Amino acid sequence: MRAYQKENQSRFPDYWNRPVAGSGPFAALTIIGLAPGLHGANKTGIPFTGDASGKLLFKVLDQLGIVDQVRITNAVKCAPPQNKPLTSERRNCQKFLSAELADMQARSGPSVLFCLGRIAHEEVLRSLGRSLKDYVFVHGRAHELSEALWLVDSYHCSRYNIQTNRLSESMLRTAVQCAAKLAQLNHADI
DSSP states (O other): OHHHHHHHHHHOTTSOOSOOOOBSOOOSEEEEESSOOTTTHHHHSSTTOSSHHHHHHHHHHHHHTOGGGEEEEESSOSOOGGGOOOHHHHHHHHHHHHHHHHHHHHSSSOEEEEEESHHHHHHHHHHTTOOGGGSOOOTTOEEEEETTEEEEEEOOOOHHHHHTTSSOHHHHHHHHHHHHHHTTOOOSOO
16 A cells, blocks of 8 residues: 555655545544545545545535535545555554544434445444444445444445446435434435
C-alpha cells in the first residue's frame, strides 16, 4: 500500500494522497464505505467527495435533508490498488475504524452504522468483535447489534453497481431512510 501511495504522489502531486479521516460530527448515523476512491477522496482528502459514488450518496442525503447529521468514513483509510484492499490492509486500518466506532458509541442515544458494501459490513463487525455468520450482509437489512446499536446494509453506491443495476438511487434512498429512522434523525422523507 505504501508503494502505491508513493506512486500516486508522483503521478498526482496535487492530490491528498494520504490516509483519509472520517468527516462530519460523531453522530447517531455513521456511514462506512470501503476505501477512498483514487480520484475521489484520495484527491480531496474527504470521504466520498469528488467521484460518482459520492455524488449519488450526497444527492440522497440531501434529498432526505440529513447531510449535516451524519458522519462519513471508510473501513480502509488509504486508496488501495484497483479499489481492492488486501486482507492485510483491512487489518492494518481496523484500529482506526475501531476507534471511530468507540467514539460514536460514546454518545448517548441510538447509534446506526450504515455500511456501503460487504467489506465495510465485515470490517465493522470485526471491529465490534461480532461474528460474521451471525449478521449476514443483505442489501436493506437492519441488524440489531444491541439495544441502542444498529447496522444497516446497502450495496455500495459505486458507478459499477449503478451501471449494472445492482443498486438504484431508489434502493439506496430506501436503505438510507431505514438507517435515518433507526437513528431518529430529523429528515424530510420518512
